[in-house]
Amino acid sequence: MSTDVVITGMGVTAPTGLTVKEHWNATLAGTQGIAPLREFDPTPYTARLAGQITGFEAKEHLPGRLLPQTDRVTRLALVAADRALEDAQVDVAELGTYECGVVTSNATGGFEFSHREMQRLWTQGPDRVSVYQCFAWFYAVNTGQISIRHKMRGPGGVVVAEQAGGLDAIGHARRTIARGRSRLMLTGGVESSFDPWGWVSHLASGTVSTATDPATAYLPFDQRACGYVPGEGGALLVMEDAESAHGRTDRRPYGKITGYAATFDPAPETQRPSGLRRAIELALADAALQPDAIDLVVADAAGVADLDAQEADALRAVFGPHGVPVCAPKTMVGRLMAGGGPLDVVCALLALRDNVIPPAVNVTNVVDDYQVDLVRDEPRTCPLSKVLVLARGAGGFNSAVIVEDTP
Structure with missing residues (x-):
């Protein structure tokens, strides 16, 4: 691809903050966003910790007419979209509504909304089910609601690939712009599924940590690794054709997307290596x-x-033993499924801006055989110009995105 695609705006809703600044400051400080579940009583369940967003009141950010028709996940996505577009200083009407598109990723849809309406169906009858159930549950609802709210009528879509989906959405948006089909794309992913039905769905994977102490629950690459902690939230990015962005604003972009790829793992019984290296x-x-x-x-x-x-x-096969610094900021927020990759891209872009690598928290005993240079405990200051972001989704999805600094 010869057309440069740059990131000009970012919006975050995460357990570590509801703005980019809050999230980044908390990440560099190693602030723990994982805590006991608050949305419902987790006592009957084997896992009880989650990366939850606190202090979010949708009515403070969105018009009242949207509240009856949206699940929490869509409300979080709408706020992230508002802030990303504001950050980019975008006037959609000026650019042209058909020149601006939306592609997001989501792995669960509106779990909380759907669970509530299912309860009404079985306890009160079909006449009591909300008419908004027809779309509030759907994976594509975030794309649709964002498009409607901001009158973005260009290319639209949704990608479903669990944790890998957010990077796939970014890759799709980049391709759409590079092919000249849109000047601007809003892209990324946001998730939230913390109700009993959604929680059981997480637990069905068999890989959720059952630890009760946030300090020992989510320890990637550690000898004590015991599963992941689910989280909610994510990030949305404004991506633009570089020439168009330069003509629209004199602000320096956060960076540019220069590489993207996705692969799928072979069947487990083949005992062939995963597709991540590829x-x-x-x-x-x-x-x-x-x-x-x-x-x-x-x-x-x-x-x-x-x-x-x-x-x-x-990592060892591509970069050699201890060949490149590795970070895992999601140790502070949990795995956000479709929201995780985009939030990591935000961290990558801010790391480029500030020349600092955020730490993984609580990881104290990295497995020696891994030979991974994991940045732990404290941020590491060093020159940065190119960052690789990885994500894998349940079922065999692998995605990789490369972001670079802009002159």
């Missing part, structure tokens, strides 16, 4: 980079021993 190699080829050009990897960081070993194998 995704990294393809993303490097897409960016026309050699491995030694990468200054930092933001890891998928599953927190499951087998998956951590697979990721370490891929």
